[in-house]
Amino acid sequence: MADFDAIVVGSGCAGPVAAYELAKAGRSVLVVERGNVCGAKNVSGGRLYTHSLRAVFPDFAQSAPLERRIVRERISMLASDAATTLDVSDELMRDQRYESYSVLRARFDPWLAGQAEQAGAEFINGIAVESLLKQDGRVSGVRAGEDEITADVVLLCDGVNSLLVPQAVDAGRPTPDQVAVGIKHVIGLPEKVISDRSLCADGEGMAWLFVGDATQGRIGGGFLYTNRDTISIGLVATVSDLVDADTPIYQLLDDFKRHPSVAPMIAGGTVLEHSGHLVAEGGYDAMPPLVGDGVLLAGESALMCVNAGYTVRGMDFAIAAGQQAGRSAAAALEAGDTSATGLAGYRSALEDSFVLKDLKLLRRVPRFMENTPRIFGTYPALARDAMRSLFLVDGTPMNPVRRSMLPLARRVGYLNLARDLSRGVKAL
Ligand SMILES: Cc1cc2nc3c(=O)[nH]c(=O)nc-3n(C[C@H](O)[C@H](O)[C@H](O)COP(=O)(O)OP(=O)(O)OC[C@H]3O[C@@H](n4cnc5c(N)ncnc54)[C@H](O)[C@@H]3O)c2cc1C
Secondary structure: OOOEEEEEEOOOOHHHHHHHHHHHOOOOEEEEEOOOOOOOOOOOOOEEEOHHHHHHOOOHHHHOOOOOEEEEEEEEEEEOOEEEEEEEEOHHHHOHHHOEEEOOHHHHHHHHHHHHHHHOOEEEEOOOEEEEEEEOOEEEEEEEOOEEEEEEEEEEOOOOOOOOHHHHOOOOOOOHHHEEEEEEEEEEOOHHHHHHHOOOOOOEEEEEEEEEHHHOOOOEEEEEEEOOOEEEEEEEEEHHHHOOOOOOHHHHHHHHHHOOOOHHHHOOOEEEEEEEEEEEOOOHHHOOOOEEOOEEEOHHHHOOOEEOOOOEEOHHHHHHHHHHHHHHHHHHHHHOOOOOOOOOHHHHHHHHOHHHHHHHHOOOHHHHHHHOHHHHOHHHHHHHHHHHHHHOOOOOOOOOHHHHHHHHHHHHOHHHHHHHHHHHHHHO
16 A cells, blocks of 8 residues: 555655545545645746636635736837837736736745645655655655655646656656746835835735847846735746847846846845746647646646736646646546546646646747747847837937838848747747
8 A cells, every 4th residue: 555645756846635535535645745735846926817826726815825916018129228118007907807916925935835734734844855666667655865655646846947747657857948947036125115116005915027228139028026025026038049149138137127127126236045946838839748647737737837028927827727637636626547548637637737738828838938049139129229219309300100100120131020929820
């Protein structure tokens, strides 16, 4: 007999939710987390769309450590000396159905783990799972430190940089074009100052994404989220594109923080935290198989994350996948079949949910970004010049708008513009 019905590797977003579902179904479940405390190793820009959290914990808002409800959305195309910004506020962002919150993982992850613990899951912290145990080709447990612990099913919720996925299913490690590196500072400022600067009421906040000069033309972008009394600011840049960059990413972040459109938001603040992490970017076509004999993959271990330029989503995917993984594992344990066939309901459940539907819909985005470098340099400069022709007035006679815009379009080439637009529309 195995030591546990189920072992969950990793306690980020997917792991505790999977463990919660298993414990709720009356199963013995052990979570192994390498961080000394849950959340210690984890990084997010910080915006959580809460629909999937609500599906697991309907009353989460009463106890979860949420920072600010996001009610203002900004997207900027950054040139080195200008920003062209779309600024959206919408009452529907306050509607429960569409709600999203800024979160800090150092606070959020322990809360999530606490929910699983209260439901009966056991936790071991501070030890990494080094390898998977196998019996007759099927996963039968984990090796962690000195210990070999067995289980009828193992759930890999160990995030994007999983060393265990290649041992579990027929998949390699993600390639440098399928992952980006993220770097982030958390900057402390008084609550009122943050509210005023983001034009938000206390308790409400802003999500601001940047493309262009944030990464100095490299594939990727910047983010800024307002928390209660801190601001999360950072960059995400594709690894394969960054390797031959002259400027290291920490320098890119310092330059980004000094950009004239960004600096006033964080002026006078103190850097409280500095972190870095990989983030999955390969999308649907890069995903490994989701089940093997005795094993399931949930969250970013299976590369469930999208960066569509206007939004970054990984946490809501991980939570929803963790829920389905826990439920499917519990059903397979009940049926006495945790082979790949017995666990196959997991993939079907995700295919019916937004998780695989959204990942599939946005499958062209990674290639579109990679093949359209103009998004990160030419277009932000073009947007700046177009806005200059509208908004700068010096008393010399004006040109008709069309006469100002046509030379700008010619600079890129009509064919290139049409091609990029058509590819962008298809990708999104
Ligand atoms: C810079 C950045 C910005 C982002 N911004 C956003 C955002 O704004 N919104 C959003 O929704 N998503 C965002 N994401 C993505 C999001 O953070 C991830 O998709 C999400 O955290 C994935 O959850 P997960 O549970 O699969 O993995 P993780 O949260 O990474 O958790 C994996 C856990 O497994 C543990 N672990 C790993 N290996 C082992 C091992 N061998 N043994 C034991 N434990 C192990 C880790 O310590 C960790 O606790 C961002 C990511 C980055 C890096």
